[in-house]
Amino acid sequence: MTAQNEEYGRHNVFSDSGYFESTEATERNLVTDDDDDDDYAPARPSTRWHGGLDFGLLILRLALGGTLGVHGLQKVFGLFGGPGVNEFARQLGEQGFANQTTLVSWLGGLAEVAGGGLLVLGLFTPSAAATLLSVTAMSVYLTYRNGYFLGAGTGYEYHLVLAAMALGLLFTGPGRISLDVNTPWRRNPVPFAFLGLVLAVGAVAVVIFVFR
Numbered sequence: 001m002t003a004q005n006e007e008y009g010r011h012n013v014f015s016d017s018g019y020f021e022s023t024e025a026t027e028r029n030l031v032t033d034d035d036d037d038d039d040y041a042p043a044r045p046s047t048r049w050h051g052g053l054d055f056g057l058l059i060l061r062l063a064l065g066g067t068l069g070v071h072g073l074q075k076v077f078g079l080f081g082g083p084g085v086n087e088f089a090r091q092l093g094e095q096g097f098a099n100q101t102t103l104v105s106w107l108g109g110l111a112e113v114a115g116g117g118l119l120v121l122g123l124f125t126p127s128a129a130a131t132l133l134s135v136t137a138m139s140v141y142l143t144y145r146n147g148y149f150l151g152a153g154t155g156y157e158y159h160l161v162l163a164a165m166a167l168g169l170l171f172t173g174p175g176r177i178s179l180d181v182n183t184p185w186r187r188n189p190v191p192f193a194f195l196g197l198v199l200a201v202g203a204v205a206v207v208i209f210v211f212r
Contacts, residue, residue, distance in 0.1 A: 057175030064165045069116025076109030099211045122178020129170040130196030134203040136163035
């Protein structure tokens with residue numbers, strides 16, 4: 001084994017990424033030139049984690065967290081031309097909410113602000129993604145009777161895309177460009193994802209059966 005091959009193994013295999021490609025296996029997987037037994041070329045691991053995945057997850061986090069965070073600021077504080085909490089409460093009343101519409105408005109708006117901010121930072125990502133999943137799933141529930149396509153702004157396709165992004169990030173984790181980089185839920189996100197999914201479904205069920 002040459003120094004060059006040892007350097008390759010150190011920089012291209014990540015044991016904490018969830019992809020279990022060992023250095024020893026990589027060293028054994030060598031292609032030998034027929035003309036020179038000492039000329040080794042290490043095979044490139046096909047399942048190894050790479051920086052492009054981390055950057056892609058960062059883009060998804062910024063897009064989803066930023067979008068819903070701004071929506072939350074619109075709903076709660078009336079920023080960026082938003083309705084503010086009182087108008088948002090009135091809109092919820094028109095959508096079938098009969099109890100504590102102001103409370104639901106605050107909860108929904110603050111959930112978007114807090115969940116969006118945490119997701120952008122990549123901090124407590126399972127909680128943030130589950131929170132945004134519950135909010136977007138609730139939006140899908142409220143608009144699915146209007147049809148799938150946006151059309152006149154009444155379809156649920158937009159909310160469904162946001163919910164799918166939140167669900168995906170729940171299972172992938174935030175990536176290594178995040179404040180969660182050294183946490184168990186970044187290294188092994190799936191158990192935390194199932195817990196977050198259960199909590200998100202439970203939150204939607206409580207809002208539907210208690211406040212509508």
